[in-house]
Amino acid sequence: MAGMARISTTSDVFSAIAEPKRRVILEKLLVEQMSVTDLVDALQWTQPMVSKHLKVLKEVKLVAETKVGRFHYYRAQPDELRPIQDWIHRFEKYWGGALENLDSYLTDIKSRGDARE
Amino acid sequence: MAGMARISTTSDVFSAIAEPKRRVILEKLLVEQMSVTDLVDALQWTQPMVSKHLKVLKEVKLVAETKVGRFHYYRAQPDELRPIQDWIHRFEKYWGGALENLDSYLTDIKSRGDARE
DNA sequence: CCATCATATTCCTTTATGGGAATATGTCAA
DNA sequence: TTGACATATTCCCATAAAGGAATATGATGG
Numbered sequence: 001m002a003g004m005a006r007i008s009t010t011s012d013v014f015s016a017i018a019e020p021k022r023r024v025i026l027e028k029l030l031v032e033q034m035s036v037t038d039l040v041d042a043l044q045w046t047q048p049m050v051s052k053h054l055k056v057l058k059e060v061k062l063v064a065e066t067k068v069g070r071f072h073y074y075r076a077q078p079d080e081l082r083p084i085q086d087w088i089h090r091f092e093k094y095w096g097g098a099l100e101n102l103d104s105y106l107t108d109i110k111s112r113g114d115a116r117e
Numbered sequence: 118m119a120g121m122a123r124i125s126t127t128s129d130v131f132s133a134i135a136e137p138k139r140r141v142i143l144e145k146l147l148v149e150q151m152s153v154t155d156l157v158d159a160l161q162w163t164q165p166m167v168s169k170h171l172k173v174l175k176e177v178k179l180v181a182e183t184k185v186g187r188f189h190y191y192r193a194q195p196d197e198l199r200p201i202q203d204w205i206h207r208f209e210k211y212w213g214g215a216l217e218n219l220d221s222y223l224t225d226i227k228s229r230g231d232a233r234e
Numbered sequence: 235c236c237a238t239c240a241t242a243t244t245c246c247t248t249t250a251t252g253g254g255a256a257t258a259t260g261t262c263a264a
Numbered sequence: 265t266t267g268a269c270a271t272a273t274t275c276c277c278a279t280a281a282a283g284g285a286a287t288a289t290g291a292t293g294g
Contacts, residue, residue: 012135012137014134014135014137014140015135017131018129018131018132018135019251019252020129020131021252023131023204026208027207030207030208030211035270035271036270036271036272037269037270037271046253046254046255047270047271047272048253048254048255048256048271048272048273049252049253049254050271051271051272051273052251052252052253052272052273053252054271054272055272055273056251069260069261069262069270070260070261070262070269070270070271071261071270071271072270072271072272076208076211078208078209078211078212079212079213081205081208081209082212084201084205085202085205085209087140088198088201088202088205090144090147091143091147091193091195091198092195092198092202094147094193094195095195095196095199096196136281136282138282152240152241153240153241153242154239154240154241163283163284163285164240164241164242165241165242165243165283165284165285165286166282166283166284167241168241168242168243169242169243169281169282169283170282171241171242172242172243173281186240186291186292187239187240187241187290187291187292188240188241188291189240189241189242235294236293236294237292237293237294238291238292238293238294239290239291239292239293240289240290240291240292241288241289241290241291242287242288242289242290243286243287243288243289244285244286244287244288245284245285245286245287246283246284246285246286247282247283247284248281248282248283249280249281249282249283250279250280250281250282251278251279251280251281252277252278252279252280253276253277253278254275254276254277255274255275255276256273256274256275256276257272257273257274257275258271258272258273258274259270259271259272259273260269260270260271260272261268261269261270261271262267262268262269262270263266263267263268263269264265264266264267264268
């Protein structure tokens with residue numbers, strides 16, 4: 001065995017969102033629950049492509065599935081992005097522009113407040 | 118041409134941090150500037166491996182390089198993580214537990230305040 | 235100038251994985 | 265039941281990219 005490739009990443013959230021198409025899917029599913037066909041129609045991708053990406057997202061729990069008859073409805077599970085958020089938080093305090101940061105905090109708080117209503 | 122592989126991702130910040138070893142390097146470089154040899158010693162990886170990962174990180178500007186004689190000092194450029202942070206922010210407001218969120222905001226603000234001192 | 239240290243690069247192999255096409259599986263409606 | 269619809273899966277190909285080993289390049293000190 002000469003060359004070992006990268007670690008299997010299909011079970012890693014960081015890798016799951018490294019794929020641009022999967023980010024697009026997540027953005028869609030954050031707004032509303034959608035079936036595979038809904039996504040195919042909205043994104044104009046092939047159905048197997050959508051299903052395959054959904055499978056990866058499901059494996060890392062970034063999406064959840066509800067089956068209703070022959071329809072499989074998928075929805076985003078944003079909580080699962082927290083490990084990434086937590087990791088990035090460690091770097092955040094070193095970002096430039098303290099004042100600018102403060103602004104973003106306030107915006108942050110405001111948006112969370114909105115979400116509660 | 119039958120199968121097309123994924124988009125070249127070496128120029129994408131999301132992909133850059135999808136690799137666990139690169140995250141480790143970034144964590145190291147956040148604390149202090151280090152030369153390649155410093156990293157080799159600290160991480161016990163081979164020198165080419167360290168150099169290769171640094172190259173990827175440098176391409177996406179997650180690290181910056183300062184050459185001093187034969188030493189190349191690298192440092193993290195945490196600002197470049199903002200695109201990821203921004204993307205995740207769009208999901209954050211949908212996280213469960215509003216109260217819990219508020220707590221993390223306060224912690225967030227506090228840590229930023231600490232960083233300013 | 236040259237031996238040595240510091241780093242980068244090249245060559246090679248292997249694995250992961252995305253996309254296409256075809257097909258399988260599952261479910262409903264008439 | 266059966267045909268049509270919804271989704272998943274399989275097979276195949278092409279490519280990105282990680283790790284190892286060897287080597288090239290760069291810079292210093294003596």
